[in-house]
Amino acid sequence: MSMMGGTPQEHGETIAEYSSYEGAQKTVSRLIAGEIPAKDIAIVGRGLRSVETVTGRLGYAAAARSGAINGILLGLLFSAIFVLGTPNAAIQLFVGVMLVGIAIGMLMSIITYSVLRRRRDYTSITQLIADHYDVTVLPRSLARAREIAGVAAAPAAPATPIIDSRVPPQYGERIDPAPDPTPEARAAADPDAPTPETPSGS
Structure with missing residues (x-):
């Protein structure tokens, strides 16, 4: 449920x-x-998405049939209440109450259809799909x-390979040129190299 x-x-x-x-x-x-x-x-x-399936055309005859089915249930309910109140009632009275229930059900269904038929004259079933x-x-x-x-966990992202610059490239492999190092980078790589002079402002 x-x-x-x-x-x-x-x-x-x-x-x-x-x-x-x-x-x-x-x-x-x-x-x-x-x-x-x-x-x-x-x-x-x-x-x-909502899907409405049309099941048939709705008219006075269809409304009367639907009301008759509902009226049978209503008549059974009235008959059961009547029999419980009067256990010695004749079978004809029981059938009469049933017919009254059917008539009430048909009448209510026809009245409902006559009010709604201008907006809708068909029967349908709506589903959410x-x-x-x-x-x-x-x-x-x-x-x-x-x-x-039986579902495997999500695979981890592949690691980025580290390229060793000391290994010579394979034939046909493209090597991107390294950018020119800055003066600070040259000084850090070679301590004995002269430090570039910084121009003083005038």
């Missing part, structure tokens, strides 16, 4: 991505079976979750 929270919560780091919600559910089941705390796991939908679903885990359970899900 899913519940809507009023405050945003930390989702953690993504360990798997799926194009379907069912795939994300299977991974969550595996994580919970592997003793990962359920409160550390989340399914995050990305690229949400995501492009893909991420399974996220909080940092405290991340290592164990990666192990259960």
Whole structure:
């Protein structure tokens, strides 16, 4: 059972991505079976969009049928209340109460349709669909979750190789010319070299 929270919560780091919600559910089941705390796991939908699927045309006949179905339930409720109050009531009375409930349901549905038909004359189902679903885990359970899900940790950035200037270059290898050292750098490299004179201001 899913519940809507009023405050945003930390989702953690993504360990798997799926194009379907069912795939994300299977991974969550595996994580919970592997003793990962359920409160550390989340399914995050990305690229949400609303899809309204038209299921049929709505007219007075369709409204009456829908009202009749609802009226049956209403009639059963009225009949049950009536039978509890009068246990010795005849079956004809029970059927009559049922018919009254059906009539009330049909009438209410037709009235509702007549009010709303100018804005909408079809029936539909609205769904909220995501492009893909991420399974996220909080940092405290991340290592164990990666192990259960069979996901390797993110690779570290490759180290920059250090080039030794004393090694001669290979044939065809391009060598960028070194910049000219400053007078201070020359003095630091060769202590016996004369110190350049600084021109004095006039």
